[in-house]
Amino acid sequence: MTSTQTLIELDHVALGWKDKIALRDISGCFTRGSLTAIVGPNGAGKSTLLKGLTGQINPLKGRIAVDSGFLDQLALLPQMGDLDKSFPVTVHDLVAMGAWKRVGAWGGFPKAEHERLGHALEQVGLADFARRSIGTLSGGQLQRALFARMIMQDAQILLLDEPFAAVDRATSDELMNLILDWHKQGRTVMAVLHDLDMVRSCFPQTVLLAGQVVGWGQTEAVLTPENLHLARHLCAGDYL
Amino acid sequence: MMALMDVLFGPFIDFGFMKRALAGSFALAAAAGPLGVFLVLRRMSLMGDAMAHAILPGVAVGFLTAGLSLSAMAIGGMITGLVVALLAGLVARLTPQREDASFAAFYLVSLGLGVLLVSLRGSNMDLIHVLFGTVLGLDDASLLLVTGSTTITLLILALVFRPLVLECMDPIFLRTQGGRGSVVHMLFLFMLVITLVAGFQVLGTLMVVGIMMLPAASARFWVYSVGRQMLVAALLGMISAYLGLLFSYYYNVPASPAIILAAGAFYFLSITFGPQGGLLRAYSQWRARRRRMASLLEHD
Numbered sequence: 001m002t003s004t005q006t007l008i009e010l011d012h013v014a015l016g017w018k019d020k021i022a023l024r025d026i027s028g029c030f031t032r033g034s035l036t037a038i039v040g041p042n043g044a045g046k047s048t049l050l051k052g053l054t055g056q057i058n059p060l061k062g063r064i065a066v067d068s069g070f071l072d073q074l075a076l077l078p079q080m081g082d083l084d085k086s087f088p089v090t091v092h093d094l095v096a097m098g099a100w101k102r103v104g105a106w107g108g109f110p111k112a113e114h115e116r117l118g119h120a121l122e123q124v125g126l127a128d129f130a131r132r133s134i135g136t137l138s139g140g141q142l143q144r145a146l147f148a149r150m151i152m153q154d155a156q157i158l159l160l161d162e163p164f165a166a167v168d169r170a171t172s173d174e175l176m177n178l179i180l181d182w183h184k185q186g187r188t189v190m191a192v193l194h195d196l197d198m199v200r201s202c203f204p205q206t207v208l209l210a211g212q213v214v215g216w217g218q219t220e221a222v223l224t225p226e227n228l229h230l231a232r233h234l235c236a237g238d239y240l
Numbered sequence: 241m242m243a244l245m246d247v248l249f250g251p252f253i254d255f256g257f258m259k260r261a262l263a264g265s266f267a268l269a270a271a272a273g274p275l276g277v278f279l280v281l282r283r284m285s286l287m288g289d290a291m292a293h294a295i296l297p298g299v300a301v302g303f304l305t306a307g308l309s310l311s312a313m314a315i316g317g318m319i320t321g322l323v324v325a326l327l328a329g330l331v332a333r334l335t336p337q338r339e340d341a342s343f344a345a346f347y348l349v350s351l352g353l354g355v356l357l358v359s360l361r362g363s364n365m366d367l368i369h370v371l372f373g374t375v376l377g378l379d380d381a382s383l384l385l386v387t388g389s390t391t392i393t394l395l396i397l398a399l400v401f402r403p404l405v406l407e408c409m410d411p412i413f414l415r416t417q418g419g420r421g422s423v424v425h426m427l428f429l430f431m432l433v434i435t436l437v438a439g440f441q442v443l444g445t446l447m448v449v450g451i452m453m454l455p456a457a458s459a460r461f462w463v464y465s466v467g468r469q470m471l472v473a474a475l476l477g478m479i480s481a482y483l484g485l486l487f488s489y490y491y492n493v494p495a496s497p498a499i500i501l502a503a504g505a506f507y508f509l510s511i512t513f514g515p516q517g518g519l520l521r522a523y524s525q526w527r528a529r530r531r532r533m534a535s536l537l538e539h540d
Contacts, residue, residue, distance in 0.1 A: 054416050071416070072418070076413070083409075087408070087409045088464050088465055088466055089465075090465075093465075100417045153417075
């Protein structure tokens with residue numbers, strides 16, 4: 001918690017797609033063990049920032065410096081909409097994907113992994129769902145399954161893209177507790193969120209985006225009425 | 241009883257060419273079905289079609305330079321197949337056009353070019369052979385080619401099965417976990433091309449896609465998991481080949497369309513009777529739901 005070892009440092013970074021710049025002049029750093037919310041209006045560049053951090057897109061300008069071994073410790077929770085729910089896979093197999101780094105393309109699935117998997121399913125409340133196909137799950141259940149996969153990954157750095165979108169209150173509270181547990185265990189968590197009340201009550205650090213950084217730091221210092229107003233204004237205008 | 245056995249198996253016992261046809265199309269179906277399952281899962285059903293046509297100009301150039309030489313046609317086909325796959329991917333990346341449209345454009349050009357090239361030197365008969373295959377005239381070299389390519393394809397499939405499924409389902413996950421998604425994708429293209437090149441000998445470039453896509457599209461109506469779908473697709477392909485050959489023997493019709501039509505018949509049976517979302521199943525579920533609702537409302 002008090003560790004201030006820098007994990008990721010962004011130096012005047014611009015990120016975007018083809019001919020559209022989604023984020024410009026981003027500077028700031030994430031420290032190891034921090035719990036950070038990434039917030040901002042629609043189109044503010046939140047998901048783009050995650051894509052930049054995970055190396056899915058390269059900066060158009062500037063530099064993203066990451067701690068050594070960053071990519072090895074990384075786990076990403078994708079937006080649920082990115083997943084093809086009709087894909088023929090069971091909850092068990094989806095969660096088992098999380099063991100990829102330990103099991104690889106050819107390794108067997110040893111007893112220890114089976115136990116780990118059972119435990120992960122229990123933690124997210126899906127113990128009885130292992131044999132169900134993912135197509136039969138509700139939004140909240142699928143999100144729980146993706147959290148279980150993340151538990152399987154046992155990563156030190158966790159990036160979550162809108163983990164509570166299309167999820168009911170009870171589920172999001174439960175999953176938020178998992179995130180807080182990860183934080184207590186010293187893992188680094190970055191999550192794209194919409195619910196500002198939740199951010200205020202659970203996340204010590206916040207990055208407020210609106211095509212640029214509006215605020216970055218302690219949550220109460222960032223989520224001020226002025227900053228929020230500015231963010232909305234920046235995204236509503238025809239800011240490129 | 242004996243008479244029935246004779247009707248069902250006689251042609252394959254009495255005639256060497258029928259035996260070879262069966263062996264060749266079994267080998268083809270064993271590789272084509274599983275690959276088709278992945279094409280369906282990746283929503284790239286059209287790609288099999290596109291690739292089958294893409295190999296045509298290469299086959300034709302091989303034919304032009306070396307006559308009916310199997311190795312020349314196979315190598316030519318592999319080269320143009322891979323070139324078209326890469327070019328179509330490039331167009332999709334560099335222009336706003338999506339991959340399915342650029343694939344369609346490239347394969348139509350390939351088809352035109354291929355037919356023109358074959359016609360330059362060959363007779364109409366040669367053209368018919370290239371387009372519709374020579375399943376009833378498979379020689380040793382063709383049999384070796386198709387069994388060899390199937391062996392290689394099944395081995396690679398076994399080796400990369402797990403990453404291939406991951407790459408289909410959640411490519412970003414595989415990438416953030418350090419998996420080499422692009423290598424897996426290239427291997428998949430390679431398997432696709434060698435299977436199609438081998439298959440054009442058997443069923444022809446126009447028909448080979450049928451034994452790849454029809455059993456794969458049928459399989460999802462019978463079983464759930466990817467592995468089982470691959471197995472069912474291969475089996476359905478083989479049964480279709482057997483029935484098609486039998487039909488073509490007794491009714492004296494061309495063999496490769498008969499095989500594809502048999503696979504087509506299985507497809508319609510599957511969408512009707514398949515337990516995994518088939519029409520009858522959906523109808524009975526709908527009726528059960530209505531009955532349940534009616535009984536709930538009765539007590540009001």
